Amino acid sequence: MIIAVDGPAASGKGTLAAGLARHYGLPHLDTGLLYRAVGLAVADHLGKSDFEVYAVAAARALDAAHLIDVDKLTSAEAGVLASHVAVINDVRLAMRQYQRDYAHQPGGAVIDGRDIGTVVCPDADVKLFIVADSKARMERRARQLEAKGQVVDRYALYHQIEQRDARDRANPHGGFYQAPDAHLLDTTLLDIEAALRAAVAIVDGVMARKA
Numbered sequence: 001m002i003i004a005v006d007g008p009a010a011s012g013k014g015t016l017a018a019g020l021a022r023h024y025g026l027p028h029l030d031t032g033l034l035y036r037a038v039g040l041a042v043a044d045h046l047g048k049s050d051f052e053v054y055a056v057a058a059a060r061a062l063d064a065a066h067l068i069d070v071d072k073l074t075s076a077e078a079g080v081l082a083s084h085v086a087v088i089n090d091v092r093l094a095m096r097q098y099q100r101d102y103a104h105q106p107g108g109a110v111i112d113g114r115d116i117g118t119v120v121c122p123d124a125d126v127k128l129f130i131v132a133d134s135k136a137r138m139e140r141r142a143r144q145l146e147a148k149g150q151v152v153d154r155y156a157l158y159h160q161i162e163q164r165d166a167r168d169r170a171n172p173h174g175g176f177y178q179a180p181d182a183h184l185l186d187t188t189l190l191d192i193e194a195a196l197r198a199a200v201a202i203v204d205g206v207m208a209r210k211a
């Protein structure tokens with residue numbers, strides 16, 4: 001079974017995807033980490049004319065060794081850098097087959113990102129599109145960063161999340177929209193357990209109808 005989970009920044013899609021993977025005993029790929037790794041690799045080139053060339057080279061050279069430093073990868077800076085490399089079509093193409101192969105491994109997988117249900121796995125068995133209002137997302141991300149000991153400026157964080165979403169939605173190569181056959185799940189008023197229960201109910205319902 002392939003479960004595609006998409007949604008905006010800090011909507012909780014990664015947490016939900018990990019929960020679904022545990023629930024169904026499936027492997028899980030967070031595709032945001034791939035873009036974050038490429039973004040970090042070319043951070044020194046941001047704003048320079050050679051940014052695109054280096055980003056494409058970094059995407060083509062990406063391997064598991066670039067995905068080890070989770071603290072660095074999950075920083076707010078890495079998220080912003082990721083959204084800059086994500087607008088480069090050759091970066092997206094360089095990583096697409098890896099994502100597809102991961103999803104199509106025997107038994108399937110849970111895979112989360114922005115374009116999983118629309119571009120990477122349009123054939124997924126179940127597609128979820130996770131949303132939460134901007135203020136809730138900012139607060140979740142703020143608490144996540146504070147738990148890591150970081151001092152958070154909530155005003156700046158709110159705008160950073162909004163800007164990243166806007167860049168992602170406007171990305172002509174991004175495929176970031178709710179697929180017509182995706183199930184919308186708004187987690188604004190749901191805690192993590194309630195959101196997971198709701199997601200499992202959707203997946204079970206879809207799979208039961210397919211059986």
Ligand SMILES: Nc1ncnc2c1ncn2[C@@H]1O[C@H](COP(=O)(O)OP(=O)(O)OP(=O)(O)O)[C@@H](O)[C@H]1O
Nearest residue numbers: 009010011012013014015140144187190191192195
């Ligand atoms: N339903 C929820 N209620 C409260 N907190 C949540 C909920 N879902 C996730 N969180 C928390 O919000 C934070 C962000 O969640 P998560 O990393 O899953 O979001 P994301 O959509 O994958 O983010 P990004 O796109 O930036 O990678 C985490 O600290 C997570 O524990």
Ligand SMILES: Nc1ccn([C@@H]2O[C@H](COP(=O)(O)O)[C@@H](O)[C@H]2O)c(=O)n1
Nearest residue numbers: 031032033035082083086113114115168
């Ligand atoms: N399938 C994807 C996944 C991510 N991106 C871009 O990477 C940024 C970081 O992703 P997170 O899920 O870790 O927040 C995101 O803002 C996108 O720009 C993507 O384009 N496609």
